[in-house]
Amino acid sequence: MKRVVVVVVLAVLVGVGLAQGKTTVEFWHAMSGSRLKVLEKIVADFNAAHPDIEVRPVFTGTYEETLTKFIAAYRTGTAPHFVQVYEVGTQTMIDSNAIIPVYQIPGMLGETWDWAQYVRPILLYYSVGDNLWSFPFNSSTSILYYNKDHFRQAGLDPNKPPTTWDEVYEYGKRLIEAGVVTNVLSFGWPDWQFEQQLAIHNYLYADNGNGRAGLATKVTWPDPFSVKVFTTWTRLAREGIFLYGGPEYNANSAFTSGKISMLFQSTSSLDSIIKTANFEVGTSFLPRFSDEPRGNSVVGGGSLWVRKGQSTAELRAVWEFFKYLSQPDVDIYWHKGTGYFPATNAALKQLMDEGWFAQSPNHLTAFLQILSGRQDTAASIGVRLGPFVEIRDYIRSALEKALAGTLSPEAALAEAAAKANRALQEYRSLVK
């Protein structure tokens, strides 16, 4: 009997010892809906495979809210070990003095890591100079989704989605006149779609090379091209073709319920759109202006940032998780479940080898779009601004005013530009 007691006590002590040997790291993210389940599965599998590490994921609201909460928590010393920040917050994080750039982490732990394995546009977007600052995780870009059944009903070729804005107009008219829909096109993340239009035509958004060569001092708009974009959208809205659908993913339901025929949205909505829609979904590149130069669509989504001031054990735990995310199987699971890009070259090869892209060509669209575009200009790589969240807010407001007719496209852009330039100037006064 005594022996039994001793064994039990020893077992409990060992258990406690093991529990204490476990390193727990907290991870704040903004993945909701179907993305949340995919992410939680990945984390659970990782924890099961690493008995000495526990990654604790916490959903902290939208991207905006997650960034705000991280900042507040950092200032009070309760920030998580790593956090997902959307691409808009990149410059704020770089200047925060609160993070460890990921390129330094392998060296700190006595390891080496091949950063070239990541898909190039993602690597370029999150790099300062030649160094990667945040860990590639959920990258996406914007593509055109369209309803093939609607195209057939209107007598349009379902395999010929619009390539130019003129065709968007022409097809829109056809779809309305055929009585298929009353409005044709809507956008997710309208502020981001504006960035995409500038980028796919190789126009800068802000000076100093889109804020990549140094902190931006001014936005480029209103210039003739941005006014052209706003004017085109306003005209389409007046004709009833374009229906403004609000921020983020609000417009998705209009598309999946068949109220509209085309949608510009992030690839990350691909899986939820295919699952919800009871019609044949087609995808293609974003329409462009035929008489303008070519650039590239830009990366959106988020990446993972590591908080500074953690123990080596904690940092090692975070790094193990990051390495796990880069394993082809995990990366592929993430891609298939959400529509986000697989981040590594190896995952991409494996997907191709197993015939995934032939089986689900819609998963290839965003990839072909971004990999076939140019990657040698700042305009085509993407924008990086300190007060980017704020500036997007102003652009969205400007678009709403232009669409409602309260202001002309040019006046709306000029009003937003004045606010954006004030914000950039204030930001520089604090960072430099």
Add this chain to the structure above:
Amino acid sequence: MEARFPGHRLLPYILIFPSIAVIIVFLVVPFVQAVQQSFYRTSPFGTTTLFVGLDNYAQLFSTPEYVRSLLTSVGFAALVIVGGLAASLGIAVLVTRRIRGVGFYQVAFIWTYALSPAVAGIIWALLFDPAVGLGTYVLYRITGYRINMLVEGVPALLIAAAAAAWNMLGYNICFYIAGLQNVPREFEEAARVDGAGPWRTFWRITFPMLSPTTAFLLFVNMIYAFFQVFGLIDIMTQGGPGGATEILVYKLYRDGFIRLRVNFASAQSVVLFLMVAAMALFQLRVATRRAVYSR
């Protein structure tokens, strides 16, 4: 104090200490900090802080947005208070009549208050969704006008105000029902004997007798329309389109927490505090005094 607590000089102070402590920690200290913050400009992560004097205040009053936000708040509050109270009073009068199933009607009208602003916001936002909303559709069928609250400012403000008033309807009706039940029947009967019609009886007898209730509800609804509708606005319009529903408290939130301009938001909170303090004083002094309490 000695007189009430003989022999216990310190007891009253000890008893009141917790309340004072809570007020100091949660109200006074943050307020002082807000005032202090409003003279600085801080980077998002708090790494750099610059003293900018009255720059935040200067910016507040030199940009048209703030004045516009103020006017939006006043318009919104007027719609919610006047529209909401009028509707509540009308409904309360109807559901206090001697009719069959009056209990059902009373409950049916009061339950909207049980919904959280988030739920109410989602219901109304879906109702007037430009593409799939039932309200949008019905309105289009009746009037031929396709309402789009995501683009047009005035409809957005009206819909948000309607949602806010609707959410508060149950609360107001509750108080009006209670108030109506306290109006003595004799007065109404006397008026009827003197030959007054129901309309005249209502305005000359019932409405003045309800003035304490109305004064109280005015105050509560004002606080509601200025501050508590935050969640509703956040869910329905997020201050859009083009800032058309950006009422003061929502603008403060967006500037401080989304646009990460904490100091600018602090300046706004100080100004907002002064405005609300002035309004509250005015209400307590004027509106409450003019109410008829005696019978």
